[in-house]
Amino acid sequence: MKVLVPVKRVVDYNVKVRVKSDQSGVDIANVKMSMNPFDEIAVEEATRLKESGAASEVIAVSCGVAQCQETLRTAMAIGADRGILVQTDAELQPLAVAKLLKEIAQKEQPQLIILGKQAIDDDANQTGQMLAALLGWSQATFASKIEMGDGIARVTREVDGGLETLELKLPAIVTTDLRLNEPRYVTLPNIMKAKKKQLDTFTPEDLGVDVNPRLKTVKVCEPPARSAGIKVPDVAALVDKLKNEAKVI
Amino acid sequence: MTILVIAEHDNVHLKAATLNVAAAAVQIGGEIHVLVAGFNAAGVATEAAKISGVSKVLVADSTALADGLAENVAEQVLALASSYSHILFAATASGKNVSPRVAARLDVAQISEIQAVDSADTFQRPIYAGNAIATVQSTDAIKVITVRTTGFDALAQDGSAVVESIEAVAAVGLSSFIGREVAKSDRPELAGARVVVSGGRGMGSLENFKILDPLADKFGAALGASRAAVDAGYAPNDWQVGQTGKIVAPQLYVAVGISGAIQHLAGMKDSKVIVAVNKDAEAPIFGVSDYGLVADLFTAVPEIVAAL
Numbered sequence: 001m002k003v004l005v006p007v008k009r010v011v012d013y014n015v016k017v018r019v020k021s022d023q024s025g026v027d028i029a030n031v032k033m034s035m036n037p038f039d040e041i042a043v044e045e046a047t048r049l050k051e052s053g054a055a056s057e058v059i060a061v062s063c064g065v066a067q068c069q070e071t072l073r074t075a076m077a078i079g080a081d082r083g084i085l086v087q088t089d090a091e092l093q094p095l096a097v098a099k100l101l102k103e104i105a106q107k108e109q110p111q112l113i114i115l116g117k118q119a120i121d122d123d124a125n126q127t128g129q130m131l132a133a134l135l136g137w138s139q140a141t142f143a144s145k146i147e148m149g150d151g152i153a154r155v156t157r158e159v160d161g162g163l164e165t166l167e168l169k170l171p172a173i174v175t176t177d178l179r180l181n182e183p184r185y186v187t188l189p190n191i192m193k194a195k196k197k198q199l200d201t202f203t204p205e206d207l208g209v210d211v212n213p214r215l216k217t218v219k220v221c222e223p224p225a226r227s228a229g230i231k232v233p234d235v236a237a238l239v240d241k242l243k244n245e246a247k248v249i
Numbered sequence: 250m251t252i253l254v255i256a257e258h259d260n261v262h263l264k265a266a267t268l269n270v271a272a273a274a275v276q277i278g279g280e281i282h283v284l285v286a287g288f289n290a291a292g293v294a295t296e297a298a299k300i301s302g303v304s305k306v307l308v309a310d311s312t313a314l315a316d317g318l319a320e321n322v323a324e325q326v327l328a329l330a331s332s333y334s335h336i337l338f339a340a341t342a343s344g345k346n347v348s349p350r351v352a353a354r355l356d357v358a359q360i361s362e363i364q365a366v367d368s369a370d371t372f373q374r375p376i377y378a379g380n381a382i383a384t385v386q387s388t389d390a391i392k393v394i395t396v397r398t399t400g401f402d403a404l405a406q407d408g409s410a411v412v413e414s415i416e417a418v419a420a421v422g423l424s425s426f427i428g429r430e431v432a433k434s435d436r437p438e439l440a441g442a443r444v445v446v447s448g449g450r451g452m453g454s455l456e457n458f459k460i461l462d463p464l465a466d467k468f469g470a471a472l473g474a475s476r477a478a479v480d481a482g483y484a485p486n487d488w489q490v491g492q493t494g495k496i497v498a499p500q501l502y503v504a505v506g507i508s509g510a511i512q513h514l515a516g517m518k519d520s521k522v523i524v525a526v527n528k529d530a531e532a533p534i535f536g537v538s539d540y541g542l543v544a545d546l547f548t549a550v551p552e553i554v555a556a557l
Contacts, residue, residue, distance in 0.1 A: 129349035138423035
């Protein structure tokens with residue numbers, strides 16, 4: 001069974017981003033970029049499926065600028081067998097990415113596609129579901145546990161108020177939640193080995209996909225700042241402030 | 250312009266989130282219909298019909314819709330979609346699960362987690378964990394949207410809409426529901442609570458977390474937790490407040506032993522009043538708190554309980 005794992009290059013989660021002064025977007029020049037944390041969990045899960053014998057090959061795919069190669073090399077250092085880059089400088093929105101991934105999925109015929117539940121830059125939480133819809137496959141989002149069976153996947157999902165378990169017919173789409181696993185640290189020998197792994201490159205034109213953005217970003221601005229608070233000296237002062245100043249109790 | 254709001258429910262009761270989504274629909278403007286897709290959910294339809302400003306409630310009743318499977322619910326919405334200009338879901342686990350599936354099949358972009366309506370096609374949504382607010386304009390014929398419930402005040406339930414049964418779609422048969430594990434709680438639901446008391450890694454253990462119980466009892470508050478506390482096993486998953494957990498905006502948010510990582514702040518910085526109790530005077534949480542108390546939580550929390 002082949003497993004396909006889409007990965008996204010995003011601003012590192014530790015970076016506090018700044019909005020550009022012309023309100024055209026967020027300034028991502030010269031900031032540290034990394035693999036989206038949810039995608040790391042997806043690569044780890046696919047690698048574990050391979051190590052357990054449930055999967056035969058893990059293919060990482062990324063869509064975006066040439067530097068996404070680095071993200072793919074990271075995926076290969078974790079355990080992906082090869083990489084596919086759909087290279088474009090165009091702004092890619094989730095629907096466009098889902099369409100690109102659909103074409104790759106139809107070329108590669110995986111039985112399982114594992115994506116992160118959301119990217120920490122656009123916070124959209126759409127691509128996995130959209131890909132499932134375009135392929136007409138089953139989906140289990142926000143997975144905290146995946147068990148593979150004969151022609152099926154049994155997935156436990158994190159939902160509001162608890163957990164639920166679904167059984168999906170393969171081929172299927174799963175998106176990862178934080179608690180699915182703890183991604184391994186990549187080791188230097190594996191980074192070296194990853195450099196030798198196969199990496200194929202396509203363009204959206206090769207795949208026949210129109211990636212024009214459907215949503216126009218009118219502006220991006222800073223969120224309203226909270227007015228500076230105070231530090232209270234002791235508990236009595238705190239309770240007094242809550243009762244008499246904030247009037248919330 | 251007619252707007253379809255997808256009701257959030259458990260087949261017994263309408264979830265409060267639906268009232269916030271309907272409020273967003275009112276701001277967009279136009280006739281508002283609510284879809285109740287479920288099984289034996291007549292009670293939900295009755296509650297939905299009372300939402301102020303809603304003119305019609307459509308009820309699709311089928312075992313295929315009993316457990317909210319994305320494949321089936323999406324088909325049900327798609328069967329109606331062509332009559333609507335906007336289709337609104339709550340940005341909850343179930344709304345986020347189904348909505349992009351509908352959007353992709355309609356070949357339209359989905360607009361995620363709107364927190365303000367500028368006009369019928371322009372919306373504001375947070376990006377980068379709430380560190381920036383993007384204003385986006387949709388040119389698609391049907392706008393598929395998820396609504397961040399904390400961005401809109403819930404509508405009253407004083408209306409009387411028409412309830413109409415519609416034909417339910419057949420099960421798609423791609424997935425099946427196996428079981429559910431519901432976390433038990435006597436406290437108010439986190440997302441809708443007036444007061445939230447949250448603990449972080451500073452709580453130290455699952456046992457120590459109980460120190461927050463009497464405080465939450467005094468306030469009638471929901472309990473929350475930071476991701477660090479959840480990952481350490483001090484609190485259950487569904488207590489997590491943050492970018493990757495629940496987004497809350499209560500009247501009062503009490504952060505105990507929480508440093509205030511970006512990912513946590515994204516989930517609570519729209520609270521009206523924020524109180525932080527932390528022994529580290531340099532903790533980032535004090536940058537957003539209205540009232541900060543630099544103290545050891547193990548002495549401060551019981552003192553607060555005693556003083557209330």
